[in-house]
Amino acid sequence: MADIESASLQFAVMGSPVAHSKSPRIHTLFAHQFKHRIEYTAIEVDPGGFAQALAQFRAAGGRGLNVTVPFKLDAFRLADHLSDRAKLAGAVNTIRFEPDGTVFGDNTDGAGLVHDLTKNLEVAIKDKKVLVLGAGGAVRGVLAPLLKHHPALLVIANRTVSKGKELAEEFAHFGRIEACGFNELKGKRFDIVINGTAASLKGEVPPLPENLFANHALAYDMMYGDKATPFMDWAALHGAERIADGLGMLVEQAAESYLVWHGVRPETKSVIAALRKGG
Incomplete structure (x- = not known):
């Protein structure tokens, strides 16, 4: 049980291309603020492969996803429940896998x-x-x-x-x-x-x-x-x-995603400053 509790929670961003995504760095900096143990990766997904990639990540114990171009509409369609702002946006950029097995979709842009x-x-x-x-x-x-x-x-x-x-x-x-x-x-x-x-x-x-x-x-x-x-x-x-x-927007939407997943909103100005310096 102790091993399970000490294991890092799994999160990722999915899109194409995502090789140069700043999201892993941003969420790592956020996690340090709260001493949360997370692992956040960038996953390149082939066109037409989002549903399968989502299912595989979830089966491997994933807790949540950020979704970027070109899969925000796919994420919208695959979500079982949507926030009001996701419904208005007609797209989902944040997914949370619920304990009951359902998929919650939000849009923090x-x-x-x-x-x-x-x-x-x-x-x-x-x-x-x-x-x-x-x-x-x-x-x-x-x-x-x-x-x-x-x-x-x-x-x-x-x-x-x-x-x-x-x-x-x-x-x-x-x-x-x-x-x-x-x-x-x-x-x-x-x-x-x-x-x-x-x-x-x-x-x-x-x-x-x-x-x-x-x-x-x-x-x-x-x-x-x-x-x-x-x-x-x-x-x-x-x-x-x-x-x-739009770097500030990127960090702020990430902070909103972090809130959806963890129930706390990180401080952002130091993270924006670190990214500006290439940190």
């Missing part, structure tokens, strides 16, 4: 973004004009948490306008939300501009007008890397007063 904005960056969302670029899964997951902070207006800008308008209609009961194409942004200015497109991965920037940023505006890219993203570089040249990448 939106909470992670809002926590990074309001706590780490000390940006008030209330009464601000917020622009979100993109209308994919990453954006869908953050709309309700942003709107619950009562911005004056939230605009979704997307290449395919109909996709953005579908999201705006779906989330309209949470607050004032509109959608438009990138070409319709000319003449409009925003306090917070969040890039939720995959353009940065391709070294590109969405086609944005030059005078997009209001005074004291924040430009935020949900992507992160060792250097500034193309969107961050563009924002610096076009009037954004503050610029941030």
Whole structure:
């Protein structure tokens, strides 16, 4: 019995690709704060192989999973029970294996973004004009948490306008939300501009007008890397007063996952600082 109690609890992140995931390092740093014994690994999963990988990890004694692209929709479908925020997001990034054998699915992405904005960056969302670029899964997951902070207006800008308008209609009961194409942004200015497109991965920037940023505006890219993203570089040249990448969001969504699994929320600022230093 003592051996069982002293064994490390098993957790992992599944996705493709995940070789360079920072999640194992993040959760190891979290566990040190509470002296929890965990083992957290990154598992590369082949396309179409998520259900099998999940079942194998669970059978081997796994307690929980983080799920990243491209398997968040698969995780959503495989969960027996869903949190309210997972239902709204239509995707799952956190799985907890329950003692009764069921699978609980949650989504911590939106909470992670809002926590990074309001706590780490000390940006008030209330009464601000917020622009979100993109209308994919990453954006869908953050709309309700942003709107619950009562911005004056939230605009979704997307290449395919109909996709953005579908999201705006779906989330309209949470607050004032509109959608438009990138070409319709000319003449409009925003306090917070969040890039939720995959353009940065391709070294590109969405086609944005030059005078997009209001005074004291924040430009935020949900992507992160060792250097500034193309969107961050563009924002610096076009009037954004503050610029941030998504590393804080990554750590904050991880902290929310840790809370789902362990019942305690880790301190995050020291972990973000350690990752910035390459630690």
